Amino acid sequence: MTAVEETAVEEQAAPLLEVESVDVVLGRGWRAAQVLSDVSLKVWPGQIIGLVGETGSGKTTLARTVVGLADPRHGRVLFNGVPISELRGRARRAERRQGHVQLIFQDPLRSLDPDLTVAEIVGEPLRIRGERDPARIRPRVLAALEQVGLDATAADRTPGQISGGQRQRVSIARALAAEPRLLICDEPVSALDASTRNHVLRLLDELRGSLGLPIVVISHDLSSLAGIADRIVVLYRGRIVEDGPVGQVFTAPRHPYTALLMASAPSVRHDRPFTLGQLRRAEGDPAPPEGPGACVFAARCPFAVAACAAQPPLQTIGDQWSVACHRHQEWAPLARAR
Amino acid sequence: MSNDRQPLPEELLRLDDLHVSVHDGAATAVRGVSLSVRAGEIVGLVGESGSGKTLTCRAALGVLPAGCAVQGGTLSFAGRDLTALSRRGWERVHGSQMGAVFQDPASYLNPSITVGHQLAEVLRVKQGVPRRAARRRAAQLCAAVGLRDPERVLDQIPAELSGGMLQRVMIAIAISCEPRLLVADEPTTALDVTIQAEVLELIQRLRDERGLAVLFVSHDLAVVTQLCDRIAVFYAGEIVESGPTREIAERPRHPYTQALLRVASVGDFGRRELEVIPGQPPQVGADITGCRFAARCPVAEPACRAGEVEPVLVGDRHQARCVKAGRRVGELVSR
Numbered sequence: 305m306t307a308v309e310e311t312a313v314e315e316q317a318a319p320l321l322e323v324e325s326v327d328v329v330l331g332r333g334w335r336a337a338q339v340l341s342d343v344s345l346k347v348w349p350g351q352i353i354g355l356v357g358e359t360g361s362g363k364t365t366l367a368r369t370v371v372g373l374a375d376p377r378h379g380r381v382l383f384n385g386v387p388i389s390e391l392r393g394r395a396r397r398a399e400r401r402q403g404h405v406q407l408i409f410q411d412p413l414r415s416l417d418p419d420l421t422v423a424e425i426v427g428e429p430l431r432i433r434g435e436r437d438p439a440r441i442r443p444r445v446l447a448a449l450e451q452v453g454l455d456a457t458a459a460d461r462t463p464g465q466i467s468g469g470q471r472q473r474v475s476i477a478r479a480l481a482a483e484p485r486l487l488i489c490d491e492p493v494s495a496l497d498a499s500t501r502n503h504v505l506r507l508l509d510e511l512r513g514s515l516g517l518p519i520v521v522i523s524h525d526l527s528s529l530a531g532i533a534d535r536i537v538v539l540y541r542g543r544i545v546e547d548g549p550v551g552q553v554f555t556a557p558r559h560p561y562t563a564l565l566m567a568s569a570p571s572v573r574h575d576r577p578f579t580l581g582q583l584r585r586a587e588g589d590p591a592p593p594e595g596p597g598a599c600v601f602a603a604r605c606p607f608a609v610a611a612c613a614a615q616p617p618l619q620t621i622g623d624q625w626s627v628a629c630h631r632h633q634e635w636a637p638l639a640r641a642r
Numbered sequence: 643m644s645n646d647r648q649p650l651p652e653e654l655l656r657l658d659d660l661h662v663s664v665h666d667g668a669a670t671a672v673r674g675v676s677l678s679v680r681a682g683e684i685v686g687l688v689g690e691s692g693s694g695k696t697l698t699c700r701a702a703l704g705v706l707p708a709g710c711a712v713q714g715g716t717l718s719f720a721g722r723d724l725t726a727l728s729r730r731g732w733e734r735v736h737g738s739q740m741g742a743v744f745q746d747p748a749s750y751l752n753p754s755i756t757v758g759h760q761l762a763e764v765l766r767v768k769q770g771v772p773r774r775a776a777r778r779r780a781a782q783l784c785a786a787v788g789l790r791d792p793e794r795v796l797d798q799i800p801a802e803l804s805g806g807m808l809q810r811v812m813i814a815i816a817i818s819c820e821p822r823l824l825v826a827d828e829p830t831t832a833l834d835v836t837i838q839a840e841v842l843e844l845i846q847r848l849r850d851e852r853g854l855a856v857l858f859v860s861h862d863l864a865v866v867t868q869l870c871d872r873i874a875v876f877y878a879g880e881i882v883e884s885g886p887t888r889e890i891a892e893r894p895r896h897p898y899t900q901a902l903l904r905v906a907s908v909g910d911f912g913r914r915e916l917e918v919i920p921g922q923p924p925q926v927g928a929d930i931t932g933c934r935f936a937a938r939c940p941v942a943e944p945a946c947r948a949g950e951v952e953p954v955l956v957g958d959r960h961q962a963r964c965v966k967a968g969r970r971v972g973e974l975v976s977r
Contacts, residue, residue, distance in 0.1 A: 524834055
């Protein structure tokens with residue numbers, strides 16, 4: 305066995321990040337809303353995971369739970385084997401200051417301080433970790449800027465003086481300066497033009513290649529993930545409905561919601577497995593089962609049957625591929641016949 | 643070209659050599675844009691941010707932001723010149739002749755008044771419809787834009803509705819006085835893909851059922867190719883290519899359009915290289931001799947920078963602003 309294969313086996317054994325059947329409830333009393341239900345996710349080093357879902361599906365809450373900004377009611381989050389969601393007080397603050405997990409937001413204009421220069425922004429995580437010597441901070445800032453393809457002239461500008469694509473690079477540079485072991489990007493390219501979007505996605509792909517950095521990319525745009533992600537995780541109303549290798553999921557989606565997302569994406573080409581009409585509920589379709597325990601997607605699913613009155617568990621259907629649908633083997637031919 | 647073509651429908655909106663200045667006249671952001679929208683036609687304006695597509699549509703609506711002004715050119719609607727129309731004049735055009743929807747519906751609605759009240763208000767002010775009848779019409783409009791349970795929606799305030807529902811409400815308001823043209827500026831950009839697909843279908847249905855003409859602005863080439871009959875591609879304040887959607891998508895003649903098609907991975911689920919367009923677009927108002935895309939163009943030659951590049955006809959209603967488009971050199975850039 306070569307060294308590479310050996311590490312690969314080791315990686316399979318120990319994921320860097322493990323989210324174990326997490327429930328997250330936001331708000332209290334009558335306002336309380338369960339945002340995540342029984343969500344499990346594993347991330348190994350060097351992987352890019354695409355997390356997709358629409359508004360309110362819980363993508364951002366999942367990201368916040370991983371970095372410790374939201375606490376799970378059930379389940380736990382392990383980072384490198386340490387249950388970070390169970391740390392309290394001083395231990396938790398120490399863990400957070402390390403900055404092992406870095407978050408990048410959608411709109412850099414709002415997440416970057418407009419009054420600081422790029423160099424100050426990128427150096428901030430170093431100061432948070434206790435580095436006080438400017439002579440040691442500056443070279444690391446410039447190194448981080450170089451990693452994202454920005455030259456030193458950008459260092460003394462403010463976020464308002466650079467373009468949108470450059471600002472997103474600054475957010476990535478700030479995250480890299482903290483020497484993270486996991487990067488989570490929340491809609492990093494949604495506000496960018498197509499060419500700039502591809503620039504930023506390429507950069508993330510390069511970082512994965514050169515640093516072996518695992519990245520979770522949250523997006524509502526499936527096709528922009530097709531170019532970089534290894535695995536696609538689809539969330540619907542707080543539950544993972546499908547999780548699998550990108551090539552397989554995008555060729556033959558096994559959950560009707562994944563197929564609906566793909567069919568909804570506007571296209572300059574026409575190469576999707578199903579049309580919208582085949583995947584939407586029509587007038588004559590029988591009423592879907594209702595009730596608190598029903599499958600989260602049942603109300604929108606044209607293939608729902610009586611069995612769907614109970615939420616299906618996420619079941620393994622192939623190598624690294626799982627889906628939460630009672631009819632995952634039956635709906636595709638039915639859709640084609642519609 | 644065949645002679646048995648049907649006569650073209652009436653021309654509604656027409657822009658001729660439109661110039662728009664920004665920063666109180668310090669720079670020109672739209673330089674000589676000419677386009678037309680005929681009755682029942684959906685025309686798409688596409689380009690990167692800062693390319694002038696939104697300013698063009700704002701000029702067509704007579705609602706340019708502060709500091710921006712029409713510097714030259716003419717603007718007409720159904721044969722009537724609107725270039726120097728007064729504010730009162732525009733008020734009569736808005737709603738009854740042209741309706742508009744924008745990217746962020748929530749910011750155009752009053753957050754503390756019910757949707758029904760706001761819809762009825764438009765009908766009462768613009769058309770003098772009595773109160774009760776206005777409520778009935780409002781309910782009909784909500785049904786027409788595909789809102790389920792219109793009576794309930796009418797009694798809700800904007801915060802109680804989702805983004806997709808709010809955009810439907812905005813479309814209902816925009817078409818309430820039966821305008822002949824709908825101007826839609828990035829109406830689906832803030833929506834989820836599944837909702838975006840529904841709103842695009844709604845716009846298409848309104849065109850089919852009511853003969854509504856639509857001027858649709860988007861940065862997303864995939865959305866525009868899916869929805870529109872004709873496309874105008876903007877770059878640095880100019881239209882670099884325009885023509886029927888199929889022509890543009892299948893036989894693009896301008897290198898910028900070809901580049902846009904290559905980077906538009908949207909809707910493509912095969913794994914492939916993430917292509918980019920090298921370089922940056924020029925600053926607004928930059929003084930450039932010749933083709934404005936030359937600095938980023940893979941096939942630029944000295945002739946591109948020699949002088950103004952005029953649009954050339956390269957097919958049926960298909961124009962490209964490229965010195966090479968006129969010559970039949972086959973594909974400019976290999977696919």
